[in-house]
Amino acid sequence: MNNEGNFLVKQISEELSQNPFGRGMCTRFPPEPNGYLHIGNAYAIHTNFTMAERFNGSFHLRFDDTNPLKEDIGYVNAIIDDIKWLGYDPGEHIYYGSDYSEEIYNAAVRLIKKGKAYVCDLSPEELTHYRGTLTEPGRNSPYRDRPVEENLELFVKMKEGGFPASSSVLRAKIDMASPNLNLRDPVIYRIIYAEHYRTGHEWCIYPMYDFAHPIQDAIEGITYSLCSIEFKDHRPLYEWVLKELDIHEPPRQREFGRLSITGAVTSKRWLRQLAEGGYVDGWDDPRLPTLRGLRRRGYTPASIRRFIEEVGGIRSQSTVDISLLDHCLRQDLKASTVSVMTVLQPLKVVITNYPEDETELLMIENNSENETMGKREVAFSRTVYIEREDFMEQPPKGFHRLSLGGEVRLKGAYFIRCENVIKDPDTGEITELRCTYDPLTKSGRGFTGRKVKGTIHWVSADHAVTADVHLYDSLLLTQKLPDEDNGDWTAAINTDSLAVVSNCLTEPFVKHAGPEQRFQFLRHGYFCVDTKHTTENKLVFNRIVPLKDTWNKR
Known part of the structure; x- marks a missing residue:
């Protein structure tokens, strides 16, 4: 990302010139471990990492693991691996929100004692009804004016498992008439009876992200919470929490645009449906924009970083043509991969x-673009x-x-x-x-x-090595996705997005290719050894991209 022309750099530079912090620059990326990272997450990671680097600070990876119903250690390990693969290694700065459970609980108690939080017994349906709409103010809960001592006793009882799940919540007491729905006495703690992958059954109440996040940032000494634009309306709540807890030199939330690419699903809900509904070959399917999928297909970390640099700083929701990503990949591979002869239809x-x-x-x-790569027999x-x-x-x-x-x-x-x-x-x-x-x-x-x-x-008949080749087309029939909440979006799936070509013939040079090793197959494009289906006795290659852009010709 060209930091010199980036609006965030300018904004943060101006703010830091006023010396608001007595500590060094520190940013964080806070994924929830309930799925895998995708290309949009890579943009957020890059933004936080490079901004910390730009101002000689540190970058934290902190898992937002406050919902035991969906989270898993497998996702944690995959996220760490993907971030390191991208080149944004947080080093020793890997943290878990669940490790701050006691501090967050104590913060909630402080709010109760200040009269800024109360236990509410409205049902989930009643909570929604009382909240109001964008055009109508909300209504006060009948439990809003409970005495402080009663709220403290009830909150302790919640913590000790004295209530059924969903029967009671702790809410911040802010303003039910606020035009910002996030300030209408938001829920900050709820009851969940489930085993947590790190804390087991130690807790049965869990903080909401909007409450836990600013507290975690303050504990870690984060200076800038850089997040995508959909959290802009949440910023007032972020600031309210820090103010009411009297946090000295509180971290600042600043937003940047959310990145999508044409013809690709980046909604975590949609990705889950695709991966777990049998539409694709799991979360690492090479047709998905997950980092696992891009990696298995053969995209390089350098090409993804270059793509993000080319996109630059964005202020709003932006959709970038996928051909730019492929262009960045070709630029990375054209002078670094060996060109081999492979016959798909012999x-x-x-x-x-x-x-x-x-x-x-x-x-x-070996490569007509790079003489230094030599020749082969x-x-x-x-x-x-x-x-x-x-x-x-x-x-x-x-x-x-x-x-x-x-x-x-x-x-x-x-x-x-x-x-x-x-x-x-x-x-x-x-x-x-x-x-x-x-x-x-x-x-x-x-x-x-x-x-x-x-x-x-051509390939010599006496020396050819047999391989299977996977040729990919766009997973979606349209580059403009249907509305996430309306209509049958699965109708947009291209059922011909994968073609498996068996018994292709290639040079023996590739026989001992390692995992994720890339080649240019003359005239056919760039290919990568498939790490999932290649075995000791069977070579499988994924086509990463053709030699020329074909997306806009469909």
Whole structure:
């Protein structure tokens, strides 16, 4: 992110010039461990991390684990791993909101003693009804004026498990007529009987995020709580809590825009439905914009960081074309990946005048964009396979690949001419090409004679390695998503978003590729070893992106 032109940098610089803090800059990212991170979260992480870095401060990762019904240690471990993979390692600064349970409870007691909080026995339905609407003020709870001592006794009874779940809550006493619904005596504690993944059954009351968050920030010495724009209306409550608790040099909440990308679901609720409803292959499905999915597909941390830098500072809800993300990936991969020849739809070619049982080792560059990556040996033999689409018996004008009677160069090898076509007698399908080669046209010999217009890739039949390839299209049929709360959004799912191509043939160079290793498959795009389905006996590759943008052509 270009910090020099970022509105947050300017705002924070102006505020820090007044020396409001007697401590160093400190930011935080507070995920709830009830799901996996996505590309929008990466923007928030980047904003907090780079802002701390810009002002020589520290960055905290703190888990908002105050709802035991949805949280799990598996999500915690995945979030830590994803943040480190992105390059935003918090080091020793990993914290858990549940570790502050006693301090948060004591803060609630302080508010009760000040007459700023009360135990309310309205049912959840009654609470909603009493709250009012955007155009109508709320109504005071009949329990709002309970004496302080009674509220203290009831709150202790809540803590000790003396009430059924949802029967009582602790509410802040602010203003039921406020135009900001978040200030209409919000619930700050509720009763939940469930095992917490860290504290077990030690607690049966849990603070709401809007109450716990500012207290946790104050405990950790956070100076700036940087969050996405949907929390702007929550800022007055954040500030109210800190003020009523007499926090010295309180942290400041500042907001930035929320990032989405075209054609991708970033709502956690929608992602959960996709991942757990069988629509995709789990949270790490390469079609999802989760960091797990992007990583498995083959996106690099550098490409995601570059994408966020390109987006820059945003003030409101912004949707960025996914082609920008893919562009950043191509820029990262084009000069750093080995280009190999892989045939997705093999067509057999027998070179009839090439010696039988002979193998020739040819030298082919690893990357035409980067000479420093050197060359590799590629085996050539009498029988090779080419792409089926690279041959046409009766080609149209402008077709520069192989045809009957036509000539083409095999990349890094020789010119070949198709002399005969073998077909299946029952179906008429072409099963084999009989060709001849010109030994004087070997690549690298400095041959300056006749030329051919086309060069195609190939794989030696005797040396090819078999692999499965996953080709991805957009998961959604439309780049503009339907309203989250209206209509059947699942109707927008593209049921043809994954094509599995089995028994592809590739060079033996990739045989021992490691997890997440990336290659360019000539003409087909950039590919990554699939970490979920690759086994000792089976190679599976995911196409990360084609060589050129195709999103806007759909």
